[in-house]
Structure formats: structure tokens, C-alpha cells
Amino acid sequence: MAKTTLIKGPVTHELISSRMRLLGENREIGGHSIFLGQVRADIKGIRKVKAIEYSAYEEMVNREAESIKQKILSEYNDVRSIDIFHSTGVVMAGEISLMVLVSAGHRQHAMAACDKTVEMIKEKLPVWKKEIFEDNSHEWKRENLA
Amino acid sequence: MAKTTLIKGPVTHELISSRMRLLGENREIGGHSIFLGQVRADIKGIRKVKAIEYSAYEEMVNREAESIKQKILSEYNDVRSIDIFHSTGVVMAGEISLMVLVSAGHRQHAMAACDKTVEMIKEKLPVWKKEIFEDNSHEWKRENLA
Amino acid sequence: MEIRVLFFGVLTEVTQTMFKHYRDVNSFGDLMHRIQDDFPELVHFDYRIAVNSEIINEDPELKNMDEVAFMPPFAGG
Amino acid sequence: MEIRVLFFGVLTEVTQTMFKHYRDVNSFGDLMHRIQDDFPELVHFDYRIAVNSEIINEDPELKNMDEVAFMPPFAGG
Numbered sequence: 553m554a555k556t557t558l559i560k561g562p563v564t565h566e567l568i569s570s571r572m573r574l575l576g577e578n579r580e581i582g583g584h585s586i587f588l589g590q591v592r593a594d595i596k597g598i599r600k601v602k603a604i605e606y607s608a609y610e611e612m613v614n615r616e617a618e619s620i621k622q623k624i625l626s627e628y629n630d631v632r633s634i635d636i637f638h639s640t641g642v643v644m645a646g647e648i649s650l651m652v653l654v655s656a657g658h659r660q661h662a663m664a665a666c667d668k669t670v671e672m673i674k675e676k677l678p679v680w681k682k683e684i685f686e687d688n689s690h691e692w693k694r695e696n697l698a
Numbered sequence: 699m700a701k702t703t704l705i706k707g708p709v710t711h712e713l714i715s716s717r718m719r720l721l722g723e724n725r726e727i728g729g730h731s732i733f734l735g736q737v738r739a740d741i742k743g744i745r746k747v748k749a750i751e752y753s754a755y756e757e758m759v760n761r762e763a764e765s766i767k768q769k770i771l772s773e774y775n776d777v778r779s780i781d782i783f784h785s786t787g788v789v790m791a792g793e794i795s796l797m798v799l800v801s802a803g804h805r806q807h808a809m810a811a812c813d814k815t816v817e818m819i820k821e822k823l824p825v826w827k828k829e830i831f832e833d834n835s836h837e838w839k840r841e842n843l844a
Numbered sequence: 845m846e847i848r849v850l851f852f853g854v855l856t857e858v859t860q861t862m863f864k865h866y867r868d869v870n871s872f873g874d875l876m877h878r879i880q881d882d883f884p885e886l887v888h889f890d891y892r893i894a895v896n897s898e899i900i901n902e903d904p905e906l907k908n909m910d911e912v913a914f915m916p917p918f919a920g921g
Numbered sequence: 922m923e924i925r926v927l928f929f930g931v932l933t934e935v936t937q938t939m940f941k942h943y944r945d946v947n948s949f950g951d952l953m954h955r956i957q958d959d960f961p962e963l964v965h966f967d968y969r970i971a972v973n974s975e976i977i978n979e980d981p982e983l984k985n986m987d988e989v990a991f992m993p994p995f996a997g998g
Contacts, residue, residue, distance in 0.1 A: 612975075682930075694931075694993075
């Protein structure tokens, strides 16, 4: 299981591919459920989002991510592994800021556990986001509706 | 949206990566939910599954896959795209036989629509699987519990 | 009329073939009787029937060159 | 005792800093008063407090070198 949760900058295709290449190693796994969160170019009035700058309480993120994994593993005993990667710093619109990959013996467990992991990340991980607009103004985003 | 649903042999990492590279193009997308079905080395009595051989009613698969996509798009108007790839022929244990990729404006819709798409694939796609064991004996799989 | 019949999955082990042509078919009922005569073991299997890749729920009117598929329960994924 | 205080998210725009040391702190209540005196606008914001990266639900006993974090609603993902 991955130790690092926070990634500086976007979650790159190279990182995603490198995790995917490990998927076939456990022959008891029947399904992988993956969620990728992507920065949207939202329009707020006359301003358009260019990027999001994420900040995090790193020590607490690591502790909470570990606790989420433990909780999911104990709740879904069919789950074999859980990866969580979250960006810090600037992520441009169209780039990936969150990757959750849950592998399980059976598809229903992989999908349910992935959904639950994403919900818990939104609820429990001390991460904040500042929307940066094309005119370089910014706004702290309060709502958690990614 | 992809036209081909059936892939000869496993869904390869190259195919998965090539679809992933397209993800950032639509800036209104906030989340991608991906399901990958993998062939499990199940143990049946004293026999161990080495591979699954998939067969399909190709014309009907294409028609049903299109109908599933239309149904999901009309039910979840936040969904922007749906990819479905399913193997035919032999897929070895540890290889991927199904990829579903749903992109939406918001994460809940991406995840709910992906789950629903996978359920509909299991229910509606005319595909059959024959488990091939390490001793080269085989058995048609009836249940749909991947 | 001429009808093309397809068999899938475990049914191919009963019929030993994936397709078979039936000529001079009078009706769907006539076709079913001839298939049951050729493959009496089919009665032991669960299957649905599609005509031109659409599942039927009642006996259809067949046309010349229609494709009739015998499909055991689906097992994709 | 000496306490390290962290501010996150929108709160850093109020405090103009991500962290601040407080010395000669007598108690959690004492610390809270001093922070409110330094940053009176904090009262207009929603936040939770963590001590050594665990969220607290009641006033804790602080120890020397504890880390106290002011956290607005989370917005990860």
C-alpha cells in the first residue's frame, strides 16, 4: 500500500499508469474501482477558473488517510488494497488532483469501497482549495462539491 | 464516444493509458469513475483457473452497449462520456477483461453512473465465459459474480 | 423461408456447432420443433431467444433470412 | 509553556500567517483569548481545532510544544 498521500502538483498520467501496471500482480483480485478528480474550469459570474491551489495539513492528512484505509479494510474484508493520492499546490483546469484506486476480490466491493473512500476523503482530509481565475483573482472554495 | 466495444484478447495497459490521456480535454469534467474487471485465479475444488475464454454475440453486444450508453446519458445529464471495452477470446488470470470509464461534471454522478453501467453490462451484454483451468479442463461459468 | 440459427455459450457443447441453417421453415413454431428434434438435450438448459439480435418475449413472425439466436444466461465482465 | 499555532485555508488571509508561536501559555483558555485578541476577525469564520493533528471536541490539557491548528471546513478532492 502506498505510503505517500500528498503529491506536489497534479496527479500525472505517469503516476496513474505506474500504479495501473501493478494491478495484475494479485491473482485473487477481480475488480478495480478508480476515481479521478479533475479540476473544472468553472465559471463564477464573469470569471473562469484557471487552476486550483491546494493546501494541506500534511501530518494530519497522512494520519487521516491511514485511518480511512484501515476503516475501509475492516469494513470490506474483500478489499485487497487502497491507494490514495491527493495534490498539493497548483493544479491547472483539466489536470487530475485526486486518485483513489481500490482493488477487491469482487466488483461490488471494489466499487462500494471506492465510493466510501472518496466520501471519507472529502469529509476527513484536512485539505483546502483556492480557486485561481483567469484574471488572477482568487477565492477560497468552501463547498465540497467536486 | 468509442465505437468499438469488443476487444480481441485482454484490455491492455496501452489501451487504458491511451483513453486516460484524453481525459483532460473537456474542462467541464470534474470526475472520472473507472471500473476494471480482472480475471481471478479462482480455485474450484482441486482446479485453479488459468484463463477465461469469452465469447460474444457481437452484433447484439454493439447494439446493447449503445443502448446502455443512451440510457445512462439520459438518466444522468451530468455525464459527459462513457467508454465500454470488453474482451473476447482468451484473457489470462491477472489480465483485464472489462473497462468502463464514465466522466461527469461532478463526482457523485460519475460514480453512480459507472456503477449503473457495470450493472447493465452484466445484465444486458450477450457475453459468455468459459473458465479454463491449469489442467486444461474447462467449465462454462453460469453465475455473474465477477 | 431460410433461417440462420446461432447457439452461444454452453449450448454450443450440446449442439456441437455455433450456427445452423434451416430451409423451408414455415413459422417460428415449425423452427422450434425442428431444432428440438435435432438437439433434444436443449430442453435441459436455460436460454433466451433473440431474433435479429433483439430478445423476444412472445412467438415472432419470422421473415426470410432472419437470424435466431439461442442464448444461455449472460456472464460478461 | 510554548505552543505552536497553525492556520489553514481562508484563515491565513485573516491572520496573514500560516503559523505563530505563543510563549508562556497557561492553559488552552488562555491561548484562545490571546489568539482572539491578536485576530479579532476570526470570530466571523467557521473552524475546527486540532491539537497535534487530532480534532478536539472539548477544551484539552495542553503540554509544552503542542501544535494547535485552526482549520476551516475541508475542501479536498
